[in-house]
Amino acid sequence: MTTAIKIENMNKSFRSGPTVSHILHDINLTLPTGEVILIVGPSGCGKTTLISIIGGILNADDGEVTVFGQSMVKMSGREKTEFRKKYIGFIFQQFNLIPTLTVQENAAIPLLIQGVNRELALEKSKELLDSVGLGDRLESSPVQLSGGQQQRVAIARALIRDPKLVICDEPTASLDGPTGRKIMETLRTMASQADRCVLVVTHDSRIFEFGDRMVKMEDGRVIEEGKTVEGKIHA
Amino acid sequence: MYLVALKMLTGDRIKFITLVIGLTLSVLLITQQGSIFWGIMSRFFTTINNAQADIWVMDPTTEQVDSPSPMDNTVLPRVESVPGVAWAKPYRLGTGNARLRSGISRAVQLIGVDSDSLVGLPQNVIAGSIAELNTPDAVVVDKNELKKLGDPGIGDTFEINDQRAKVVAIINTNRNFLSLPLIYTTYDRAQSYTPVERKFLSYILVKPEPWISGPNLARRITKLTGLGAYTEEEFKSRTLAWYLKNTGIPINFGITVTLGVIVGAAIAAQTFYTFTLENLKHFATLKAMGLTNWMLTKMVLFQSFLVGLIGYGNGLGLMAWFGSTVPKKTVLAFNTHPALLLIAFVAVVFVCTISSLLSIQKIVRVEPATVFRG
Numbered sequence: 360m361t362t363a364i365k366i367e368n369m370n371k372s373f374r375s376g377p378t379v380s381h382i383l384h385d386i387n388l389t390l391p392t393g394e395v396i397l398i399v400g401p402s403g404c405g406k407t408t409l410i411s412i413i414g415g416i417l418n419a420d421d422g423e424v425t426v427f428g429q430s431m432v433k434m435s436g437r438e439k440t441e442f443r444k445k446y447i448g449f450i451f452q453q454f455n456l457i458p459t460l461t462v463q464e465n466a467a468i469p470l471l472i473q474g475v476n477r478e479l480a481l482e483k484s485k486e487l488l489d490s491v492g493l494g495d496r497l498e499s500s501p502v503q504l505s506g507g508q509q510q511r512v513a514i515a516r517a518l519i520r521d522p523k524l525v526i527c528d529e530p531t532a533s534l535d536g537p538t539g540r541k542i543m544e545t546l547r548t549m550a551s552q553a554d555r556c557v558l559v560v561t562h563d564s565r566i567f568e569f570g571d572r573m574v575k576m577e578d579g580r581v582i583e584e585g586k587t588v589e590g591k592i593h594a
Numbered sequence: 595m596y597l598v599a600l601k602m603l604t605g606d607r608i609k610f611i612t613l614v615i616g617l618t619l620s621v622l623l624i625t626q627q628g629s630i631f632w633g634i635m636s637r638f639f640t641t642i643n644n645a646q647a648d649i650w651v652m653d654p655t656t657e658q659v660d661s662p663s664p665m666d667n668t669v670l671p672r673v674e675s676v677p678g679v680a681w682a683k684p685y686r687l688g689t690g691n692a693r694l695r696s697g698i699s700r701a702v703q704l705i706g707v708d709s710d711s712l713v714g715l716p717q718n719v720i721a722g723s724i725a726e727l728n729t730p731d732a733v734v735v736d737k738n739e740l741k742k743l744g745d746p747g748i749g750d751t752f753e754i755n756d757q758r759a760k761v762v763a764i765i766n767t768n769r770n771f772l773s774l775p776l777i778y779t780t781y782d783r784a785q786s787y788t789p790v791e792r793k794f795l796s797y798i799l800v801k802p803e804p805w806i807s808g809p810n811l812a813r814r815i816t817k818l819t820g821l822g823a824y825t826e827e828e829f830k831s832r833t834l835a836w837y838l839k840n841t842g843i844p845i846n847f848g849i850t851v852t853l854g855v856i857v858g859a860a861i862a863a864q865t866f867y868t869f870t871l872e873n874l875k876h877f878a879t880l881k882a883m884g885l886t887n888w889m890l891t892k893m894v895l896f897q898s899f900l901v902g903l904i905g906y907g908n909g910l911g912l913m914a915w916f917g918s919t920v921p922k923k924t925v926l927a928f929n930t931h932p933a934l935l936l937i938a939f940v941a942v943v944f945v946c947t948i949s950s951l952l953s954i955q956k957i958v959r960v961e962p963a964t965v966f967r968g
């Protein structure tokens with residue numbers, strides 16, 4: 360088991376006009392590979408901000424953030440873009456599918472961004488959509504799908520590049536219980552590979568049991584962190 | 595990714611059609627207003643266009659084509675003798691009074707051209723023959739204001755300043771600003787139609803030898819004779835400048851037209867800005883997935899260029915239709931300067947580009963954190 364993410368003395372504040380709001384306070388975390396890691400806490404405590412910094416789409420104010428041994432703090436904007444392309448798959452709460460593209464094209468986008476040729480990208484996309492049970496909806500528009508189906512397209516899209524780190528923000532919030540569980544099972548299979556890591560921000564206690572580890576946050580601080588058994592951190 | 599950009603653009607039919615209609619209207623507005631403006635401006639120098647001369651030589655005090663200060667006939671040989679002049683022909687631009695058979699009197703523009711060469715006489719013959727201008731009392735009339743002369747046919751007669759005039763040809767000319775009927779005759783006959791004036795010569799139309807450029811010859815004529823000498827283009831600008839300085843016409847029309855152009859550009863900007871804004875979230879998602887700023891910019895530029903091109907094509911089509919139907923039925927001034935087509939194209943593509951870059955700069959500059967927000 361190696362370290363996937365290491366955060367030391369990290370702070371983050373937002374400035375809007377003259378007011379500065381300090382959102383994350385002195386975060387220290389070391390997270391291993393091979394696990395599904397849940398990040399939980401009340402609304403507004405800074406969960407999304409934290410994973411945005413880990414994913415390289417926000418900058419920390421100070422401290423150190425290392426992902427797979429690479430310092431996010433030292434990277435330029437361009438290097439971060441490159442890093443996201445290479446290592447990270449995102450799953451968003453609102454799915455963020457492009458409605459004017461077909462399901463198959465949506466899932467293929469990360470490969471297209473990488474410059475993979477279109478035929479190959481679509482083929483790979485079909486494979487992944489097959490594996491999440493959407494093989495018969497390739498040509499549909501995302502808006503014709505149910506929420507659960509759309510989230511599965513988003514998962515196929517996140518996994519198509521075989522990323523080492525998958526970052527999910529409330530992936531099951533708009534789904535019913537059974538669908539949410541199915542999605543978590545998929546993510547769990549993915550995380551069980553030794554060099555992988557799945558980060559899941561969630562409010563949804565129904566899926567706590569799928570986590571291997573939990574980070575509890577409150578008010579911009581990590582208040583508890585550890586391995587879980589049946590959805591509870593055990594000391 | 596260009597295919598993705600294309601699909602983002604055209605995927606939503608209704609939005610795409612709205613976009614194209616917006617840009618079409620904007621191009622239509624820009625080119626149509628511009629054409630009307632240029633149409634009006636060109637009427638200031640209709641006389642120059644009609645005569646089709648390379649170089650215009652005039653009294654140094656002449657400021658614009660329609661009010662020449664007359665010169666003495668003796669300057670003609672002096673101009674002819676300037677080295678580089680292939681030929682120089684007299685041209686008279688004056689007014690007269692035409693009395694129609696019905697007894698009605700009308701002010702006309704009376705133009706006298708050299709009787710041998712007919713230099714300065716438009717060659718668009720609609721009826722009759724301009725060669726007969728050398729027969730007794732012969733005049734050539736212009737089709738545009740024919741009604742004001744009582745619709746004469748070939749062979750019909752009327753009076754100019756109480757002397758007989760016989761129509762031998764009808765020609766097509768450009769409309770002038772005053773909408774006066776144009777009557778062409780020979781230089782000598784124009785003189786005999788006109789009450790005695792000490793000086794009668796309005797212009798000398800000059801053709802340069804092939805070895806010398808128009809502007810060079812014009813400068814040389816001025817230097818050697820002390821007369822004003824300008825190429826056709828220079829004389830147009832001079833005339834336009836005179837109107838600009840001495841009348842409110844270009845400014846007033848210019849303001850109206852500029853407003854039209856600004857409104858057109860604003861429509862294009864607004865339409866495309868909204869479109870890109872609606873796609874902002876998708877662009878942010880793409881960026882989160884590793885799309886570089888440069889590729890993102892290229893996609894948006896591709897979209898704006900494409901939609902600008904389509905809007906331009908449609909707008910131009912509509913404009914051409916407008917230009918070929920409306921002015922024919924009316925006396926609307928309408929003249930599409932070729933530069934205008936380029937201006938409209940650049941304006942639309944430029945405006946789309948700027949507005950789309952403005953709308954995506956948020957993602958390009960700031961980090962794409964918007965993707966996690968609802």
Ligand SMILES: Nc1ncnc2c1ncn2[C@@H]1O[C@H](COP(=O)(O)OP(=O)(O)OP(=O)(O)O)[C@@H](O)[C@H]1O
Nearest residue numbers: 373374375380382401402403404405406407408409
């Ligand atoms: N770009 C920003 N500018 C200013 N304030 C921000 C910005 N992004 C987040 N915040 C603030 O930071 C705090 C934490 O936000 P964040 O989205 O990280 O919370 P969260 O834990 O994900 O909440 P939720 O569970 O509701 O999604 C909130 O008070 C939010 O208003």
Ligand SMILES: [Mg+2]
Nearest residue numbers: 406407408528
């Ligand atoms: Mg959140």
